[in-house]
Amino acid sequence: xxxxxxxxxxxxxxxxxxxxxxxxxxxxxxIAEMGGSMAVTQGLLDEFGPKRIRNTPISEMAIVxxxxxxxxxxxxxxxxxxxxxxxxxxxxxxVNQAAKHRSMSGGQxxxxxTIRTQGGAGWSPGAQHAQQLESWFVHVPGLKVVxxxxxxxxxxxxxxxxxxxxxxxxxxxxxLYPLKGEVPDELEPIPLGKARVHREGKDVTVVATGRxxxxxxxxxxxxxxDGISVEVVDPRTLLPLDEETxxxxxxxxxxxxxxxxxxxxxxxxxxxAAVIQHAAFDWLDAPIERVGSRFAxxxxxxxxxxxxxxxxxxxxxxxxxxxxxA
Amino acid sequence: MATxxxxxxxxxxxxxxxxVRWLKSEGDEVAKGEPLFELDTDKVTQEVEADAExxxxxxxxxxxxxxxxxxxxxxxxxxxxVSGLLAGAQGGNGDSAAPAAxxxxxxxxxxxxxxTEDGGAQDVPPSTQASSEAETPSNSVLEGEExxxxxxxxxxxxxxxxxxxxxxxxxRIARERGLDLAALSGTGPDGRIxxxxxxxxxxxxxxxxxxxxxxxxxxxxxxxxVELTSVRRTIARRLTAxxxxxxxxxxxxxxxxxxxxxxxxxxxxxxxxxxxxxVNDVLTRLVASALQRHPAVNALFVDGAxxxxxxxxxxxxxxxxxxxxxxVIQAADxxxxxxxxxxxxxxxSRAREGKLKMTDLEEGTFTISNLGMYDIExxxxxxxxxQVAILxxxxxxxxxxxxxxxxxxxxxxxxxxxxxxxxxxxxEGAEFLRTVKTLVESPALAL
Numbered sequence: 001x002x003x004x005x006x007x008x009x010x011x012x013x014x015x016x017x018x019x020x021x022x023x024x025x026x027x028x029x030x031i032a033e034m035g036g037s038m039a040v041t042q043g044l045l046d047e048f049g050p051k052r053i054r055n056t057p058i059s060e061m062a063i064v065x066x067x068x069x070x071x072x073x074x075x076x077x078x079x080x081x082x083x084x085x086x087x088x089x090x091x092x093x094x095v096n097q098a099a100k101h102r103s104m105s106g107g108q109x110x111x112x113x114t115i116r117t118q119g120g121a122g123w124s125p126g127a128q129h130a131q132q133l134e135s136w137f138v139h140v141p142g143l144k145v146v147x148x149x150x151x152x153x154x155x156x157x158x159x160x161x162x163x164x165x166x167x168x169x170x171x172x173x174x175x176l177y178p179l180k181g182e183v184p185d186e187l188e189p190i191p192l193g194k195a196r197v198h199r200e201g202k203d204v205t206v207v208a209t210g211r212x213x214x215x216x217x218x219x220x221x222x223x224x225x226d227g228i229s230v231e232v233v234d235p236r237t238l239l240p241l242d243e244e245t246x247x248x249x250x251x252x253x254x255x256x257x258x259x260x261x262x263x264x265x266x267x268x269x270x271x272x273a274a275v276i277q278h279a280a281f282d283w284l285d286a287p288i289e290r291v292g293s294r295f296a297x298x299x300x301x302x303x304x305x306x307x308x309x310x311x312x313x314x315x316x317x318x319x320x321x322x323x324x325x326a
Numbered sequence: 327m328a329t330x331x332x333x334x335x336x337x338x339x340x341x342x343x344x345x346v347r348w349l350k351s352e353g354d355e356v357a358k359g360e361p362l363f364e365l366d367t368d369k370v371t372q373e374v375e376a377d378a379e380x381x382x383x384x385x386x387x388x389x390x391x392x393x394x395x396x397x398x399x400x401x402x403x404x405x406x407x408v409s410g411l412l413a414g415a416q417g418g419n420g421d422s423a424a425p426a427a428x429x430x431x432x433x434x435x436x437x438x439x440x441x442t443e444d445g446g447a448q449d450v451p452p453s454t455q456a457s458s459e460a461e462t463p464s465n466s467v468l469e470g471e472e473x474x475x476x477x478x479x480x481x482x483x484x485x486x487x488x489x490x491x492x493x494x495x496x497x498r499i500a501r502e503r504g505l506d507l508a509a510l511s512g513t514g515p516d517g518r519i520x521x522x523x524x525x526x527x528x529x530x531x532x533x534x535x536x537x538x539x540x541x542x543x544x545x546x547x548x549x550x551x552v553e554l555t556s557v558r559r560t561i562a563r564r565l566t567a568x569x570x571x572x573x574x575x576x577x578x579x580x581x582x583x584x585x586x587x588x589x590x591x592x593x594x595x596x597x598x599x600x601x602x603x604x605v606n607d608v609l610t611r612l613v614a615s616a617l618q619r620h621p622a623v624n625a626l627f628v629d630g631a632x633x634x635x636x637x638x639x640x641x642x643x644x645x646x647x648x649x650x651x652x653x654v655i656q657a658a659d660x661x662x663x664x665x666x667x668x669x670x671x672x673x674x675s676r677a678r679e680g681k682l683k684m685t686d687l688e689e690g691t692f693t694i695s696n697l698g699m700y701d702i703e704x705x706x707x708x709x710x711x712x713q714v715a716i717l718x719x720x721x722x723x724x725x726x727x728x729x730x731x732x733x734x735x736x737x738x739x740x741x742x743x744x745x746x747x748x749x750x751x752x753x754e755g756a757e758f759l760r761t762v763k764t765l766v767e768s769p770a771l772a773l
Contacts, residue, residue, distance in 0.1 A: 254521065281494045282495060282497075282498040283494070284493060284494045284495055285493040285494075285496065285514075285521045286493060321515075324514070324515050325514060326512070326514060326515050326517055326518075
């Protein structure tokens with residue numbers, strides 16, 4: 001199997017869709033000649049030309065709005081929002097338009113739009129270029145929300161997002177772009193709404209997203225040395241959520257930790273905890289632990305950033321709390 | 327303030343129980359959690375602990391049957407007048423089920439605080455005079471030795487009325503096994519009772535032996551005293567009771583070649599995921615068929631009456647680390663051998679893990695005890711009351727046999743039926759056994 005970086009895997013999914021399907025095109029800030037600020041779309045202008053790889057003005061509202069218009073007209077646009085922090089500028093289009101058209105038109109209008117974006121700390125980006133806002137969109141009926149954590153997943157999920165007839169907000173993590181991983185020779189679409197069990201275990205389930213999937217896997221290895229068997233599950237799609245896989249896992253392990261880089265308060269872990277406690281109440285042997293960032297704007301100073309953002313040790317501590325004895 | 331002690335529900339479907347004996351007398355001081363009386367249900371005999379402390383003022387039901395929820399005793403302060411309470415409570419007694427009396431018992435219940443999941447540990451308001459003693463750890467011990475067997479080996483030290491911290495999983499397991507959380511110590515954070523604490527309390531035996539051994543100071547004692555676990559006590563009591571039945575035994579030896587061949591062919595046809603049937607599984611099915619044809623043997627002897635059953639619910643004696651248990655294969659006459667094998671495999675594995683439920687042990691109408699795997703050729707089983715018969719099955723061995731007038735070697739099987747003569751006559755037992763022999767020798771006839 002070939003090995004791709006997470007960045008190359010995103011690019012591969014985009015290239016294949018562009019190559020195979022005239023209806024697919026890209027829009028975003030500096031995505032053409034510059035190849036995007038994260039170099040994801042590098043080289044695509046040469047192959048597909050300026051009509052299909054389109055630079056836009058610096059207006060997120062316009063980017064998403066025009067994407068919606070093209071989608072309604074039958075195209076399958078993929079728009080890029082340079083930093084997910086800037087999604088805030090496109091909220092009207094996303095929340096009030098893209099998410100609503102299909103339902104309000106009685107199904108006559110579809111919005112097959114993919115909104116790619118990225119974020120995440122770990123490189124001193126400061127408070128306005130590293131937020132993790134995925135849970136905002138999980139709150140909006142009419143949207144789908146994806147957060148992929150590996151090269152294989154990001155490629156297969158992006159393909160499914162492009163070919164989904166609903167608007168999909170597709171989150172990538174800044175620090176995962178250089179991550180290498182094996183991918184199948186041929187692109188295998190990964191259905192939206194299917195979680196992935198990365199590691200099986202019997203004592204505690206860590207439901208992790210984005211970068212924290214990898215931290216959870218590291219924590220699981222360390223925990224194993226202490227005799228704690230950890231299962232790691234990545235929902236991959238946050239909306240719709242694969243409750244079945246997650247619940248089955250927690251019913252097996254009787255303990256659960258949720259882990260994401262976003263702040264704990266009101267984060268996606270809260271939704272997970274609520275779903276799990278309701279469906280698996282009689283199976284829980286310990287309170288569900290939530291791991292996430294401290295509730296503060298991200299500091300610029302590296303030591304402070306590291307303090308605010310969850311690390312492997314934070315996941316490990318949470319794992320140990322679930323199996324703790326007095 | 328006096329507290330009425332109600333007959334507890336120990337398992338699903340339990341409507342009534344029989345008080346075997348009181349472990350306290352009227353006038354005795356009783357600590358919360360102290361064993362109060364022995365309660366016999368269909369399947370288990372269990373000590374029931376006091377869920378209040380004070381003086382045992384009145385035993386309402388000295389011995390015999392009472393309905394779940396009926397007031398069986400009153401605990402309160404030494405000189406308390408409980409006549410008013412008793413006037414209402416007496417009627418709730420199971421035996422006199424007059425509607426008015428039931429109603430008053432209902433009212434008495436309704437006037438209480440709502441029951442808590444914690445087995446009534448919060449029933450006592452914090453303002454009772456007992457609160458002065460609240461700091462004293464109660465002698466609360468479930469089944470005596472079980473709490474001692476838990477890791478902490480200490481009785482719970484909760485203040486009266488304090489919420490019992492227990493994980494949802496621990497609560498569910500306790501509920502399913504009829505265990506009272508109030509009697510357990512938690513090893514989780516903040517003393518929370520977690521699943522493992524409940525499971526250990528349920529097991530009893532293994533940790534108990536260890537505790538007993540370490541408690542014995544004289545290492546050079548000539549014997550090791552092993553206290554009886556509750557399972558062991560139940561075995562002892564019920565099998566002693568069985569001795570009261572006038573029993574007789576009948577033995578028969580059958581040619582087991584067809585039985586063995588049939589089983590082998592079934593194994594040959596096995597599909598993936600199916601449980602491999604044992605000889606005993608096939609035998610269980612054949613015995614169930616025989617029981618259908620001889621309802622006199624498929625019966626219970628209860629209160630001087632014989633209850634004959636339509637369904638053959640066949641119990642099988644299973645040795646576990648904690649002692650003998652007899653889980654039941656329900657309606658074995660309606661099941662295929664493969665179905666029986668699947669049920670058997672599940673029951674045996676759970677029996678060995680100590681995870682059987684009350685319902686797994688209930689409603690048996692007949693028992694098979696098989697010691698063939700130990701190369702026991704034949705033996706006599708003790709009756710499993712109130713069942714009226716039990717079949718003891720030995721090993722299948724190649725033995726000399728007369729075949730068509732010549733001496734040959736055949737695999738044979740010797741089975742011994744123990745019958746309760748109050749319910750079964752010799753001829754009835756013999757006819758049943760003859761059918762079993764016929765079916766063992768020609769299993770197809772069970773179709």
